[in-house]
Amino acid sequence: MPNIMRSLRDLFSPKKRQAPALDAIEQSKKDVTSDDAEAYFNLAQAYYGAGDYQEAIANFDRSISIDPDVGVTYYNRAIVYNELKDYDKVICDLNQAIKLSPNDADIYLFLGQVYHHTGEYELSLKNYAAAISLDPSAEAYSRRAFLYRSLGDHRRAIDDYDRAIKLNPNMDQARYDRARSYDDLGDLKQAIDAYGQAINAVSDYAPLYNRRGFACYRLGYYKEALIDFDRAIALDQSSAELYYNRACVYFRLGSYKRAIADFDKAIKLDPNYAKAYNNRGFARYYSDDFQNAI
Numbered sequence: 001m002p003n004i005m006r007s008l009r010d011l012f013s014p015k016k017r018q019a020p021a022l023d024a025i026e027q028s029k030k031d032v033t034s035d036d037a038e039a040y041f042n043l044a045q046a047y048y049g050a051g052d053y054q055e056a057i058a059n060f061d062r063s064i065s066i067d068p069d070v071g072v073t074y075y076n077r078a079i080v081y082n083e084l085k086d087y088d089k090v091i092c093d094l095n096q097a098i099k100l101s102p103n104d105a106d107i108y109l110f111l112g113q114v115y116h117h118t119g120e121y122e123l124s125l126k127n128y129a130a131a132i133s134l135d136p137s138a139e140a141y142s143r144r145a146f147l148y149r150s151l152g153d154h155r156r157a158i159d160d161y162d163r164a165i166k167l168n169p170n171m172d173q174a175r176y177d178r179a180r181s182y183d184d185l186g187d188l189k190q191a192i193d194a195y196g197q198a199i200n201a202v203s204d205y206a207p208l209y210n211r212r213g214f215a216c217y218r219l220g221y222y223k224e225a226l227i228d229f230d231r232a233i234a235l236d237q238s239s240a241e242l243y244y245n246r247a248c249v250y251f252r253l254g255s256y257k258r259a260i261a262d263f264d265k266a267i268k269l270d271p272n273y274a275k276a277y278n279n280r281g282f283a284r285y286y287s288d289d290f291q292n293a294i
Contacts, residue, residue, distance in 0.1 A: 037067035041076075048080055056080045071101030078110065090114050105135035109143065116147050138168035146177065154181040172202045180211065188215045206236035210245065217249060225249050240270035244279075251279065256287035 044059035112127035145160035179194035195212035213228030247262030263280035
């Protein structure tokens, strides 16, 4: 049977799997005999690639009925059940896969992710720890860090993001989420530095400039905040939040007309932006436009 690393995820790209998968079905059908577990396994993979999940499951079932002692078959059937959001069956198959392949980190990693999704956080942490003990990969540390973040344990999240980035310096999402963890802790200077590292890796992502700008704003670094909000808006002119944030900086700098102009843009993009109306009133008041301030 195929090695577990040759999973359905590896074999088929969700965006480009239809045509080659249909060809694979026809080829796999030719190879099927009534007692050939691997042939049914390959046919199941082909059906999965074509998006026919029920036939994929049916053929994994046939493969398992012939040879029930192959962990990779349960693992791959779990992937199909996951597509169908049948998480009880996903968990059941992954636990069986672990019994048969107890040293395969991928299974624990997948199971940890499923338990995270279902809100069973202790079990998720347990399985991530098992995956890391077998294979301390950047992906495993990153996923556990994301769980720690969702639990509000930002220090542990940062530690795991550090490990993930050390193992794989190209984990841009991990850099961003690490910066957000510093931000959530209120460690704004560290957050600004971490956002800077993330920006060095990905310079065309408006939320990075927005978040660093807001951290600068909270520290009173208004000129630096303004530069970041300018960059963010240059990348995304559709965000009411960006114009609102820059308007707040202009207000702090005493540039009330510019603040009003940006509050106007924020309100145009989001007519229900209550804070923008409120702060635009203050900006009008301080610019001596008392009639329109109310």
